[in-house]
Amino acid sequence: MNNKTKKRLIEDVVRFSEEELGLKFGKSFLSRQGLPFYFVYVSEKNNLQIPIKAFMVGKSKLRFRTYCSAFLFQKSLQIRNFDTMIYKCYAHSQELSKALFNFSAGAVTQVLFHEIFHNHILGRIEDRHSNYEESFADAIGYLGAIEFSKRTSLLNTDFLLESENAFEKVSLFIKKSIDNVREKKIGNNFYFDAQKNLEKITSGLDDYQIQRFNYKFNNSFLVRCEPYCYNYSSNKDVLLNQDNLFDWAKASVKYIRDDWAFGW
Numbered sequence: 608m609n610n611k612t613k614k615r616l617i618e619d620v621v622r623f624s625e626e627e628l629g630l631k632f633g634k635s636f637l638s639r640q641g642l643p644f645y646f647v648y649v650s651e652k653n654n655l656q657i658p659i660k661a662f663m664v665g666k667s668k669l670r671f672r673t674y675c676s677a678f679l680f681q682k683s684l685q686i687r688n689f690d691t692m693i694y695k696c697y698a699h700s701q702e703l704s705k706a707l708f709n710f711s712a713g714a715v716t717q718v719l720f721h722e723i724f725h726n727h728i729l730g731r732i733e734d735r736h737s738n739y740e741e742s743f744a745d746a747i748g749y750l751g752a753i754e755f756s757k758r759t760s761l762l763n764t765d766f767l768l769e770s771e772n773a774f775e776k777v778s779l780f781i782k783k784s785i786d787n788v789r790e791k792k793i794g795n796n797f798y799f800d801a802q803k804n805l806e807k808i809t810s811g812l813d814d815y816q817i818q819r820f821n822y823k824f825n826n827s828f829l830v831r832c833e834p835y836c837y838n839y840s841s842n843k844d845v846l847l848n849q850d851n852l853f854d855w856a857k858a859s860v861k862y863i864r865d866d867w868a869f870g871w
């Protein structure tokens with residue numbers, strides 16, 4: 608993607624988010640394009656649980672600017688016999704890395720909608736529950752890209768539809784795996800078999816989404832995936848049940864708020 612196409616895609620997606628999906632962004636990603644960064648995730652080996660003394664209490668991940676610093680921290684957790692993973696991240700709500708733009712225009716578009724949604728949520732909900740925020744961000748990323756693709760020649764709608772379909776299958780597989788680990792319904796080969804099955808399902812995803820799931824299947828990987836995958840399918844339905852695209856933003860904020868009201 609050359610610089611001109613990149614700039615146009617970002618501007619068009621931001622405009623579509625605000626005018627068609629009811630999302631408020633109100634700024635630009637353009638001035639802050641930097642390097643990828645790295646998250647270290649950790650879990651107990653025998654349960655999906657964040658070891659209390661690994662990070663600050665309640666944190667599931669820590670962010671690092673370089674792979675080297677993430678790697679050293681990961682080593683310190685591995686010698687304490689925890690499951691760990693280093694996740695390479697190409698974007699967050701404030702910043703897009705240059706490397707993101709090596710992926711397809713469809714994938715970049717999904718990421719843009721995802722990050723714009725985080726900006727919309729910022730300041731609207733005080734107790735942000737990431738199990739809903741991330742899965743709504745992914746639903747808006749995928750479905751937003753599909754809707755947007757109908758208006759531009761830059762993206763292929765059929766490919767995005769297939770990719771979304773594969774992503775939903777991945778999310779349901781991850782959800783079932785999480786339930787199995789929590790309910791201790793796992794045999795000796797559980798993680799090995801799950802890795803093989805996941806590789807088969809992810810082959811239908813686009814290039815960006817494949818790399819998101821191309822990690823060793825262990826408990827830290829499931830801790831990483833849970834916020835994005837566990838509620839994806841039901842949150843996608845919330846969006847599809849709206850009469851107008853413009854209600855997507857409002858409906859997802861309401862859903863996250865109501866959920867808190869019921870004491871999640």
Ligand SMILES: [Zn+2]
Pocket residue numbers: 721725741744
């Ligand atoms: Zn996110």
